[in-house]
Amino acid sequence: MKSPSSTASGILLVDKPAGHTSHDVVARTRRLAGTRKVGHAGTLDPMATGLLVLGVNSSTRLLTYVVGLDKEYLATVRLGAATTTDDAEGELLPGATAGSLGDLTPDAVARAFETQHGTIVQVPSSVSAIKVDGKRAYARVRAGEDVVLEGRTVTISEVELLGEARRGETDEGPFLDVDVRVVCSSGTYIRAIARDVGELLGVGGHLTALRRTRIGPFAVADARTLDDLLERGEHGEALELLDAADVAVRLFPRLDVDAAEATALGHGQRIALPEGRVPAAEADGVLLAAVTPAGRLLGLVERRGSTGKSVVNFPPDEYQEAQP
Numbered sequence: 001m002k003s004p005s006s007t008a009s010g011i012l013l014v015d016k017p018a019g020h021t022s023h024d025v026v027a028r029t030r031r032l033a034g035t036r037k038v039g040h041a042g043t044l045d046p047m048a049t050g051l052l053v054l055g056v057n058s059s060t061r062l063l064t065y066v067v068g069l070d071k072e073y074l075a076t077v078r079l080g081a082a083t084t085t086d087d088a089e090g091e092l093l094p095g096a097t098a099g100s101l102g103d104l105t106p107d108a109v110a111r112a113f114e115t116q117h118g119t120i121v122q123v124p125s126s127v128s129a130i131k132v133d134g135k136r137a138y139a140r141v142r143a144g145e146d147v148v149l150e151g152r153t154v155t156i157s158e159v160e161l162l163g164e165a166r167r168g169e170t171d172e173g174p175f176l177d178v179d180v181r182v183v184c185s186s187g188t189y190i191r192a193i194a195r196d197v198g199e200l201l202g203v204g205g206h207l208t209a210l211r212r213t214r215i216g217p218f219a220v221a222d223a224r225t226l227d228d229l230l231e232r233g234e235h236g237e238a239l240e241l242l243d244a245a246d247v248a249v250r251l252f253p254r255l256d257v258d259a260a261e262a263t264a265l266g267h268g269q270r271i272a273l274p275e276g277r278v279p280a281a282e283a284d285g286v287l288l289a290a291v292t293p294a295g296r297l298l299g300l301v302e303r304r305g306s307t308g309k310s311v312v313n314f315p316p317d318e319y320q321e322a323q324p
Contacts, residue, residue, distance in 0.1 A: 007035065009057035009314070010241025013223035016052045017041045025052055025226060028199070028305055032233040039185075041066035041215065042186070047089055050212030050219040055276035058314050059244045065251055065300075067286075068186045069216030070157070074181060075207060077194040079104070079165075080175035082204035086191035094175040096203035102174075104201060109178060110161060112197045117159045121151040125191050156193075158183035177208070217250045245297035246291035246312055253278065255301055255308070262292050265299060270307040278303060 016025055022043040030038045034057050041053040041063040050073075055063040078088075081095030126149060162179040169175065182190055191207045198205020213220045229239065255278065261271045278288065284305060290298040299310040 002055055007057050008033075008238075008241065009055075009059040009240075009244055011059055011062065011244065011247045012054040012056060012216055012239055012241055013220075013228065014052045014054060015220055015223040015225045016049055016079075017263070018049050020226065021046050022052060026054065028226065028230065029054055029056070029239070032229060033239055039063050042071075042181055044212060045087070045089075045210070047087055047207075048210040048212065049208075050213055051096075051218065051223055053215055053218055056239070056241055057258060059241075059247070061312050062244060062251070062273065066215060066218075070183060070185055071212060071215035071216075073182045073190050074209075074211045075180050076209035077178045077191050077197060077205055078175050078178060078208045079109070079198055079203050080173060080177060081203045081206065082195060082198055083206040084156050084208075086189075086195040087207040089180075090206070092172050092291075093204065095175075095199055097173075101167075101176055104176060106165065108201065109154070109165060110174075113159050113161060113178075113180065114198045115200060116193050116197065119153060119155045120168060122154050122189060122192050122196075123151045124149045124189050124193070126284075152187060154188040155185040155266070156182060156188060157185075176203075176248060177254065214306070219282055232251065243297075244297075245289065245291050245295055248297050248300070249291065252289040253286050255290045257290050257292060257298060259293065262290075262298050265301065265308075265310040266313065268310070270304075270309045272302075273303055273308045274304055 014025055014029070016022065022040050026038050026040055031034050035057055037060055038056045039055050039060040041055070044050060044052060053063070053066050055061070079096075082093045083090035084093065085091075103177065126216065132186050147272055158181065160181040162181055166177045167174070180193075182188075182193065184190075194205045194207040197206075211220075224240070232239075255273075257265065257271070265269050284303060286303050288301045288303060288308065290301045290308075290310065292298050296316060297314045299314055300312040301308040302311045
């Protein structure tokens, strides 16, 4: 008899440890959840820790709407040398002299980071996962190609320096470590911030630590560690998934539907959304989280004038035993 498989759906918040890829976390969650239908809303580099938002079974359909949410990071930028990957996993490039690094004042460092605030054009690291002619940029770099990616517009809404910078020295030379909190749009590379600040100051820079603390309304404080999930799995405990309806109403305005409307939406029909049922501020094209009387997420409904039609459906959760 094979182990039972489950079609229970929901969202899982995981605090990824360093040294694991996002795919590693997805693979382990698949085994714990008893399904291959597990996806994530945005990767983290192996060096990074922090929040991964995973979708299980039909709730993977919600991940599309989580990927584009703003994100918060805590990072340590090491000024004094650049690396081939813009982070600590790359090879060090020739660094700054003790004199040039010693001349950096707190005001100069603060001004350099301030240039990263607002809507800017950022050139991603050449070892990113961005595809170039169908192939990941990092794969092209590893194959010996010289890759320079095009700049992209990102918005960095907050750049906060945390505490005082720390000076030190290794065999490779002197350094200045700066802790920073960044709130930014999807698609922003914190490694690129470290690189660009280092270049602006003329001393080089790279990332030595990165932790994602928030994605939209989801905080790492509410996430389970991978070790905790594995331990619970060993004891046969089910994953504690966030209900799809609870997640959806945090992302979209709520639309309560009755049984007849639920049936109509399920058959691709429009339902009436008269004035007053949906807040006036919700314009045409907005998505609404349709919730049944039983509290189940029926789907995402697109408003058009005084009617709405389902654009994404969510089937009921169910459990099934795999056949021998």
